[in-house]
Structures are given as C-alpha cells and as structure tokens.
Amino acid sequence: MSDASVSPPLQSKGASAGTGTGVARPLGDRLMFVVLIVVGLVAPHLVYPTFLMKVLCFALFASAFNLLLGFAGLLSFGHAAFFAASAYVCGYLCRELGVTPEVGILAGTAFAGLLGLVFGQLAIRRSGIYFAMITLALAQLVYFIELELPFTGGEDGLQGIPRGHLLGLIDLSGNLTMYYFVFAIFLAGFWLIHRTIHSPFGQILKAIRENEQRAISLGYAVERYKLVAFVLSATLAGLAGATKSIVFQLASLTDAHWHMSGEVVLMTLLGGLGTVLGPSVGALTIVGLENLLADKVGPWVTVIMGGIFVVCVLVFRRGIVGELRALVLAPKDEA
Amino acid sequence: MTIFGVPPQLLFSQLLLGLINGSFYAVLSLGLAVIFGMLNVINFAHGAQFMIGAFVAWIALTQFGVNYWEALVLSPLLVGALSALIEVSMLRRLYKLDHLYGLLLTFGLALIAEGVFRNFYGVSGESYDVPDQLAGGVNLGFMFLPLYRGWVVVAALGVCLAVWFAIERTRLGATLRAATQRPDLVQSLGINVPLLMTATYAAGAALAAFAGVLAAPIMQVNPLMGSHLIIVVFAVVVIGGMGSILGSIVTGVGLGLVEAFTKVYYPQASGVVIFLIMVIVLLVRPAGLFGRQA
Numbered sequence: 001m002s003d004a005s006v007s008p009p010l011q012s013k014g015a016s017a018g019t020g021t022g023v024a025r026p027l028g029d030r031l032m033f034v035v036l037i038v039v040g041l042v043a044p045h046l047v048y049p050t051f052l053m054k055v056l057c058f059a060l061f062a063s064a065f066n067l068l069l070g071f072a073g074l075l076s077f078g079h080a081a082f083f084a085a086s087a088y089v090c091g092y093l094c095r096e097l098g099v100t101p102e103v104g105i106l107a108g109t110a111f112a113g114l115l116g117l118v119f120g121q122l123a124i125r126r127s128g129i130y131f132a133m134i135t136l137a138l139a140q141l142v143y144f145i146e147l148e149l150p151f152t153g154g155e156d157g158l159q160g161i162p163r164g165h166l167l168g169l170i171d172l173s174g175n176l177t178m179y180y181f182v183f184a185i186f187l188a189g190f191w192l193i194h195r196t197i198h199s200p201f202g203q204i205l206k207a208i209r210e211n212e213q214r215a216i217s218l219g220y221a222v223e224r225y226k227l228v229a230f231v232l233s234a235t236l237a238g239l240a241g242a243t244k245s246i247v248f249q250l251a252s253l254t255d256a257h258w259h260m261s262g263e264v265v266l267m268t269l270l271g272g273l274g275t276v277l278g279p280s281v282g283a284l285t286i287v288g289l290e291n292l293l294a295d296k297v298g299p300w301v302t303v304i305m306g307g308i309f310v311v312c313v314l315v316f317r318r319g320i321v322g323e324l325r326a327l328v329l330a331p332k333d334e335a
Numbered sequence: 336m337t338i339f340g341v342p343p344q345l346l347f348s349q350l351l352l353g354l355i356n357g358s359f360y361a362v363l364s365l366g367l368a369v370i371f372g373m374l375n376v377i378n379f380a381h382g383a384q385f386m387i388g389a390f391v392a393w394i395a396l397t398q399f400g401v402n403y404w405e406a407l408v409l410s411p412l413l414v415g416a417l418s419a420l421i422e423v424s425m426l427r428r429l430y431k432l433d434h435l436y437g438l439l440l441t442f443g444l445a446l447i448a449e450g451v452f453r454n455f456y457g458v459s460g461e462s463y464d465v466p467d468q469l470a471g472g473v474n475l476g477f478m479f480l481p482l483y484r485g486w487v488v489v490a491a492l493g494v495c496l497a498v499w500f501a502i503e504r505t506r507l508g509a510t511l512r513a514a515t516q517r518p519d520l521v522q523s524l525g526i527n528v529p530l531l532m533t534a535t536y537a538a539g540a541a542l543a544a545f546a547g548v549l550a551a552p553i554m555q556v557n558p559l560m561g562s563h564l565i566i567v568v569f570a571v572v573v574i575g576g577m578g579s580i581l582g583s584i585v586t587g588v589g590l591g592l593v594e595a596f597t598k599v600y601y602p603q604a605s606g607v608v609i610f611l612i613m614v615i616v617l618l619v620r621p622a623g624l625f626g627r628q629a
Contacts, residue, residue, distance in 0.1 A: 075435045122614060125621040129377045129434050130573060134617065137570040140563075141610035148603060258566065262442055269439065302450030309443025313436050314425055 029194070032277070036190075040183045049179040050247075055287045056186040057244040062267040062279030063193050064236030069265075070274030071197055072229040073209030075132045077261050078119065078139030079237050084256035085142060086112035086238030087245035091158040092151055094246065101164045101172060105185070105242040112238020113231055115142070120230035124223055127212075136258060143256045157252030161245055178247060185243050189236050194276055196232065205229055237264075259302075266305060269312045272319030281320050341599050347478035349595045355484055355553065357591020358491035361584045362546040363568045365495055368577040369502070370539040372515045374532055376426060376437030380418075382565030383448035384540045386558060388414050388547025390452060393463050393556045403466035403548075410548045411541035418540035422533045430532075445562065452558035460555030487549050492584070494545060499580045511535065570613040576626020586624060 043052055061083055068074050090108030093099045099107075123134045146152045153159065163172040172178045196202050208215045208222050216222050245251040254260065263286065271282025286305075293301055312319070318326060338346050363381060370378045378384075391410040395401035401409060421444065429436045465483045472481040502508035514521040514528050522528045547561070554560055575586030590609050598605040616623065 075438070077438075122617045125617050126573070129371070129438060132435065132438055133377065133569040133573055134613070136566055137573065137610050137613055140566045140570075141607050141614075144606045144610075148606075258562070262446065265439065265442075299450060299454040302453065303447050304450075306443045306446030306448075306450060309446060310425065310440060313440040313443065314428060317432075317436070 029198075033191075037187070040187070044176055044179045049175040051287070051291060053175075053179055053182045053247045054244070055284050056182050057240050057247065058264070058267060058283035058287055059280035060186050060189045060243070061237050061240035062264050062271065062283045063190060064233045064240065065264045066268045066273065066275075066279040067193050067196065067236070068229055068233040069268060070278075071202060071209065072205040072226060074124075074226060074230065075265075076123070076135040076230070076233070077132045077258070077265070078135035078137075078142075079234070079264050080256050080258065080260035081119070081139035081142040082112040082116055082234040082237040083241035083244075083260065083264075084146060084251065084253075085115050086241040087251035087255050088146060088152055088158060090242035091161040091245045091251035094164060095158060095161045096151070100168050101166055101181075101246050104164075105239065105246065108242030108245070109235055109239045112241065113235035116231040116234020116238075117227075119234065120227045124226045124230065136261065139256070139258065139261055143253065143258075146256050147253060152251075155253065157250060157254075158245075159250055161249040161251065163246055163249060172246070182243055182247060185239065189239055190280075193236065197276065201225070201228070262309075263305070266309055266312070268319075270308060270316075270319055272321030272323075272325075273317070275319065275321040275325065278319050278321035285320070339600070344478055346599055349599045350592060351478070351480070351484055351488075353592045353595020353598070354488050354588065355491075355591070356594060357588035358488050358495075359546050359550060359564065359587075360568055360571045360591055361495050361587030362491050362542055363564065364571045364575065364583045364587050365498055365580060366539040366542040367568065367572055368580065368583050369498070369542075370536055371577050373511065373535040374422075374426070374430070374437070375434050376429075376441065376536075377434070377569075378536075378539065379438055379441040379565065380421075380444045380448065381441075381540070381543050381568070382561030382563075383445040384414050384418065384543040384561070385547040385550070385564065386452065386561035387417075387448060388544025389463075389551040389554075389556045389560065390456070390547075390558075391544070392548040392551050393461050396463065397461075403552075407545065407548050411544040414544035414547075415537040415541035419533050419537040422536040426536065427529070427532075445565075449558050449562060456558060458557060458559060460557035460560075463551040463556055465552045483552060487553065490549055491546065492588075494542065495580075495584045498542070499584070502580060567609055570609050572623075574609075574613050574616045574623060576623025578623070579625040582625025 061079070065076070065079050068076055086108035088108075089111045090104040093107055094101060094104040119135060119138050122138065123131050126134060147154060163178060165171050166181060170177060170181075172181060204215065204220055204225055207218075208220070208225055212222055241251075241255060244255075267282035267286050268279045269282070270285060271280065272278025286308075289304070290301060293304065297304070316323070337343070363385065367378055367381055370376060370381075388410045391413055392401075392403070392406035395406050395409060396403070425440060425444075426437060429440060465481075469483040469486050472479055472484075474480075500508075502511060510521065510526060511531065514526065514531055518528050550560070571587055571590055572583075574590065575582050577583070590612065593612065594605055594608055597608040604611075
C-alpha cells in the first residue's frame with residue numbers, strides 16, 4: 001500500500017547527483033580510483049594503520065549498505081546480521097579449524113550471501129516501512145541465535161582469532177602487511193559496487209527506486225532485481241565483517257546488535273546517500289569521531305550519534321559528498 | 336498433577352507473565368499503528384517513550400514523592416507534551432519526504448534518549464515498588480495471583496479498548512479516520528489537520544509512557560528496557576498488520592501467550608519464537624494476519 005509513495009522523494013536529490021553521466025564520467029572515475037589508490041598506499045605511513053583498517057572495513061560495509069538503500073531504495077535495518085554472521089563464521093573457521101585467512105573470509109562472505117538470500121526472500125514480500133521492520137526483526141533473530149549457539153562464545157564473543165598467513169605464505173601479524181591486505185579487499189569490493197551501480201543492472205535498480213510501478217509495467221522482474229541487489233549487498237557486508245574479524249581478531253555480539261545496523265545507516269546518510277564515495281567518507285567521519293570522543297565523553301557518544309542522525313535527517317539529507325557535489329555542480333546547472 | 340509434564344502453578348504463572356507481556360505488546364503496537372495511520376511514520380522512538388514513561392514515574396517517586404497513581408496520569412501527560420513538541424519542531428518537516436526519513440529521525444531520537452538516561456542512571460536498573468493498594472495477591476485455587484499483575488493486564492487492555500472505542504465509535508475518531516484516508520479533503524472541511532496530527536503523535540507517545548509506568552514495578556526501570564521491546568513490537572506489527580485496531584490487540588496478547596508457552600516447554604526458543612512466527616506469517620500471508628492486502 002505504501003510503495004507507490006515510497007520512491008520519489010527519497011531520491012529527489014540522489015537523482016540529480018547520481019545520474020551525472022556523460023563523456024566526462026569514465027575519466028573522472030578513473031581519476032577517483034587513482035587518487036583513492038595513492039591515498040590508500042600512502043596513508044598507513046602517516047596515520048595509525050589499525051585505525052585505517054577499521055575505517056576501511058566500515059567503508060566497505062557502508063558502501064554495501066548504500067548499494068541497497070541509495071540505489072535500490074530499500075532500507076535494511078538489519079545489515080549487522082550479515083556483518084556479524086560472516087565475522088563469526090570466519091573467526092570460527094580460522095580459530096578452530098585453522099584455515100588460512102583468505103579461506104575464512106571467503107567462507108564468511110559466502111555465508112553472509114546465503115543469509116542474505118533467505119532474508120531477502122522474506123523481506124521483499126513487503127515494501128517501504130515494513131521492509132525496514134522485517135529486516136530489523138530478522139537481524140534480532142540472528143542476534144539471539146548468536147547469543148545462544150555453543151560455539152559463538154555467548155557474551156564474550158570469539159576472541160583470539162589468529163590473523164594467520166595469507167595463502168599460507170604471507171604473515172599477516174604485522175599491521176602494515178595486514179593493512180595492505182585489507183586495502184586490497186576494500187578496493188575489490190568498492191570496484192565491484194562501482195561496476196554494479198554503473199551497469200545496466202544498476203540502472204534498472206535506479207528505475208525501480210524511482211518508480212517501481214513503471215519498472216514493472218516495462219516488463220522488469222522487479223522482485224528478482226531487488227533480491228539480487230539484496231544478496232549482493234549482504235555478501236559485501238559479510239566481506240567487510242569477516243575482514244574485520246581477522247583484523248581485530250574478534251567477532252562479538254556488538255557486531256550483531258541493532259546499534260550496528262543503525263551505525264551503518266548513519267555513515268551512509270552522513271556521507272551521502274546514493275553517492276559512490278559518500279559511505280566511505282561517512283565511515284571515516286564516524287569512526288574518526290568515535291576514536292576522538294571515546295576517552296573524552298564516554299557514554300555521551302550514543303547521544304552524539306543520535307544527534308548527528310537527527311541533524312542529517314532534518315537539514316543535511318544530501319550528506320557530505322552530496323552537498324559538495326551540489327556546490328560544484330550548481331553553477332553549471334544555472335548556466 | 337502436571338500438564339504435559341509441567342506443574343500447573345508454573346504453567347499458569349508463566350501464562351500470566353505472557354498475558355502481561357502480551358498486554359504491553361498490544362498497547363505499544365496499537366500506539367505505533369495509530370501514529371502510522373495518521374502520520375505515515377514508524378515511530379522508532381516508541382520504545383524510548385515507554386522507557387521515559389517508566390523513568391518519569393521512578394524519578395517522580397524518588398525525588399518528589401509523587402505516588403504511583405499520580406505518576407500514571409502525570410507521566411503520559413509529560414511524555415505526550417514532549418512528543419508534541421518533537422512533532423511540531425522536527426517530525427512535521429518530513430511528511431512530504433519518504434516515510435523512511437521519519438523512521439530515521441525517530442531512530443536518532445531514540446538513541447539520544449537512551450544515551451542520556453544511560454549516562455545519568457547507568458544500565459543496572461532501578462526498582463520501583465508496587466503501590467501499597469496492590470501489594471499482595473489472591474489465591475485463585477489453581478494459582479496465586481499477585482494483585483499488581485492482575486491490575487496491569489486489566490489496565491493495559493482497558494486502555495486498548497478505550498482507544499478502540501475512541502477511534503471507532505466517537506465523532507473525534509471518525510474525523511481522525513477520515514483524515515487518515517484523505518487529509519486534504521478533511522482539511523478543506525475546516526478541520527485543523529496539522530493539529531490533529533500533533534495530537535495523534537502525542538497520544539500515541541502517551542500510550543507508550545502509560546505502558547512504561549505500568550511496567551515500572553514489574554521490570555527493572557532501565558534505559559535499555561524499551562529498545563528490545565520495540566523490536567519485538569515491530570515483529571508483532573508485521574505479524575498482525577496495522578490495518579485493524581482489534582487486530583493489534585488480539586495479535587499482541589496472543590503472541591505474549593505463545594511466548595509464555597514456549598518459555599515453559601522449550602525455553603531456549605522463547606526469545607526468538609515471535610520472530611519465527613513473523614517468518615512463517617511472511618511466507619504464508621505476507622500482508623499480516625489482519626492486514627489489508629497491499
């Protein structure tokens with residue numbers, strides 16, 4: 001009943017931002033990747049690598065989430081489930097069965113994809129606001145299961161997951177080596193998302209977001225597109241979660257809590273919904289803010305996050321990247 | 336004597352607990368449904384409003400000596416007024432946008448409320464004594480009924496029925512239902528629809544606060560008491576659908592009882608049974624038990 005009214009306003013700004021196609025795009029995109037790679041290669045020599053790895057994991061997580069909300073218009077309030085489930089699977093395999101980290105990460109990611117398939121099948125039966133509530137409830141179900149299962153370590157989580165040797169050869173215990181591995185994973189995920197958004201598939205997702213009824217009448221199997229987008233987003237969220245479990249050698253209930261689902265929404269919203277770089281900028285901002293504030297304000301962090309949420313929704317809906325882009329594009333639009 | 340291997344006292348006391356939880360589900364999902372019907376906003380702050388309701392009662396008692404009965408009136412009024420302020424100053428700006436923004440805003444507000452109370456009161460929880468008039472209990476023969484618990488069920492379901500009556504059987508309710516369907520038309524008849532929306536949000540929040548005060552002597556008064564509850568209530572809403580008021584009440588109470596049965600016979604699953612039922616309902620009847628087909 002609500003789907004007819006869901007699509008247009010959410011993206012009234014994204015439409016102008018996201019469809020800046022034309023001849024300049026490939027060049028601009030290539031430039032973006034070059035800058036990204038250069039910054040990524042230099043950064044660990046200037047900033048604490050552990051912090052950067054956390055940012056990269058969350059940037060990938062938020063970008064995966066953005067694929068769903070920003071481009072398909074589906075608000076999942078349960079993405080923590082994929083992030084955490086994948087971290088648990090990866091952590092368990094690496095710690096208990098001694099597999100190498102890349103195998104653990106792949107297995108965790110695959111599991112998140114499967115979970116996404118199940119969640120997606122259920123959640124796309126309803127749209128709009130119900131979709132958000134269903135994903136939230138399903139994630140809470142996963143939270144309980146992870147709390148109760150014998151091998152998840154209950155409240156303590158899985159601790160002491162070994163970083164191991166990549167492919168059995170490269171020792172990942174050094175932070176710099178680990179960082180470059182994480183950066184490579186991030187780049188691969190980011191590139192995949194970028195490719196997806198700019199593929200015909202991505203265009204159809206946008207069409208569904210803008211006007212689902214019309215997309216149906218044009219003959220697109222809308223539900224299948226939504227499901228594929230959901231599974232892809234869940235898989236990549238799982239990739240981020242598994243990587244994080246290797247980096248921090250920990251998979252815990254914090255990852256599965258609904259606060260985590262909210263946090264990834266916040267990162268995406270703050271950075272810029274429906275923009276390619278926005279979620280990463282949002283992740284950098286939020287993780288940076290948390291690091292900065294953790295010692296100083298303690299429990300007030302939740303309040304500050306809530307406050308940012310409110311401000312973003314009320315007056316800053318385009319997000320950082322969206323606002324910047326509007327600033328750059330505005331004069332041209334008028335000319 | 337046992338019932339399927341469980342002593343009847345245990346079964347009945349668990350069922351009573353289920354009935355109480357179910358009453359809370361009913362009141363909260365009813366509030367959500369009323370707000371959603373009128374404002375098209377899913378009020379994530381509903382759990383926070385429930386929690387604040389309980390805290391106001393506790394603070395009023397410990398700081399100002401306001402007794403339970405006064406708090407039962409005062410707390411919903413306060414939370415209602417605060418929520419009216421929020422509606423006028425923030426929520427109102429979002430009606431023209433996608434519904435999801437309303438959810439995100441109220442999520443942010445819920446985080447703020449939770450954080451503020453956690454900062455001042457920690458997470459250990461405060462206890463609130465049962466009012467003297469309702470201390471003790473009666474022996475019903477098959478079980479011992481603590482008076483307060485009986486009162487909670489009666490009060491919660493009474494409020495639900497009062498809301499049902501107000502919406503379905505009074506003139507104000509008729510206006511409200513009309514405004515839910517066609518706000519523009521109702522507005523053109525000279526009715527102040529924005530005011531009606533503010534009042535609806537305040538009333539929905541007040542319902543949550545009322546439930547919070549009822550819950551204070553049973554649950555620990557704790558900054559996190561609302562957030563888990565609200566997620567369960569979301570599942571209840573998905574199961575029941577938001578189409579019908581009596582449907583919300585029946586679904587809420589029914590699920591509370593199902594949860595209690597699970598707790599007796601298969602305790603490991605009691606935390607997840609409502610979510611599993613949600614999954615089944617989505618598979619079999621996606622619109623919800625009482626939902627209108629989308």
